[in-house]
Amino acid sequence: MNILILGYGKMGKIISAIAEERGHTIIGKITEENISDLDALDGTTIDVAIEFSQPEAAISNITWALEQGIPVVSGTTGWLDKKPDIERLALSKGGTFFYASNFSIGVNIFFKINRYLAKLMDEQPSYKVSMEEVHHTEKKDAPSGTAITLAEDIINKVSRAKRWNLDTDPIDNEHNILISSKRINEVPGTHTVTYQSDIDDIEIKHTAHNRKGFALGAVLVAEWIKDRKGLLTMNDFLSF
Numbered sequence: 001m002n003i004l005i006l007g008y009g010k011m012g013k014i015i016s017a018i019a020e021e022r023g024h025t026i027i028g029k030i031t032e033e034n035i036s037d038l039d040a041l042d043g044t045t046i047d048v049a050i051e052f053s054q055p056e057a058a059i060s061n062i063t064w065a066l067e068q069g070i071p072v073v074s075g076t077t078g079w080l081d082k083k084p085d086i087e088r089l090a091l092s093k094g095g096t097f098f099y100a101s102n103f104s105i106g107v108n109i110f111f112k113i114n115r116y117l118a119k120l121m122d123e124q125p126s127y128k129v130s131m132e133e134v135h136h137t138e139k140k141d142a143p144s145g146t147a148i149t150l151a152e153d154i155i156n157k158v159s160r161a162k163r164w165n166l167d168t169d170p171i172d173n174e175h176n177i178l179i180s181s182k183r184i185n186e187v188p189g190t191h192t193v194t195y196q197s198d199i200d201d202i203e204i205k206h207t208a209h210n211r212k213g214f215a216l217g218a219v220l221v222a223e224w225i226k227d228r229k230g231l232l233t234m235n236d237f238l239s240f
Helices: 011-020 035-040 055-067 080-092 107-120 145-157 210-223
Strands: 002-006 027-031 049-052 072-074 096-099 128-135 163-166 177-181 189-196 201-208 230-232
Touching: 002 011, 002 055, 011 027, 011 049, 011 210, 027 035, 035 230, 049 055, 055 072, 055 080, 072 210, 080 096, 080 230, 096 210, 107 145, 107 189, 107 201, 128 145, 128 230, 145 163, 145 177, 145 189
Parallel strands: 002 027, 002 049, 049 072, 072 096, 096 230, 128 177, 163 177
Antiparallel strands: 128 189, 189 201
16 A cells, blocks of 8 residues: 655654554655645555544644545544544545554443443542553654543443543542543553452553554554445454
């Protein structure tokens, strides 16, 4: 496949390397510095765009690709208030848009475990749920998109959990999921969900050892969506 990389930071570089190892061709590597290079690209020669940029660049990057009729795989977080607009654009163009807050296969299995545990804990009101997420210091958004996905899945299953907020916020009551968001140098990503009572704690945890799992997942998805249309997620990819 011919792949366009939108966002060539640490993730973009690993994605590019893995894609080339799997026999794909990188048509372009777009950053803030060379964004004008998009004007010279022929969208008909690009099979898929993989977008891992920054929140402030994601909307314009994805919009450009969808306008060109290019399927988009996006993993950028911190811009999701505009996601409905992007989804409408993708549908109006008859295009393909695949979004995931995390492309790691392990994390998506963790998501499924989190939903199942939350369903069980809905019947156990004595347990208070909280979360902790730790990422590298270069990650700008807090909490992470992965943490938000975990929290929203809990809210959908646990009736007493009404909302989430950072533990640095002033609001703290029994209906909130408090999220501790930490930034430590060179930590790829660790997410912990804890149900705590006076008697005991129940905890599930996912620890990434490096970024390769995220990058490989994005490339595998790019291979998978090539001939598909519509709005797609990891649940579709993994048949969850």
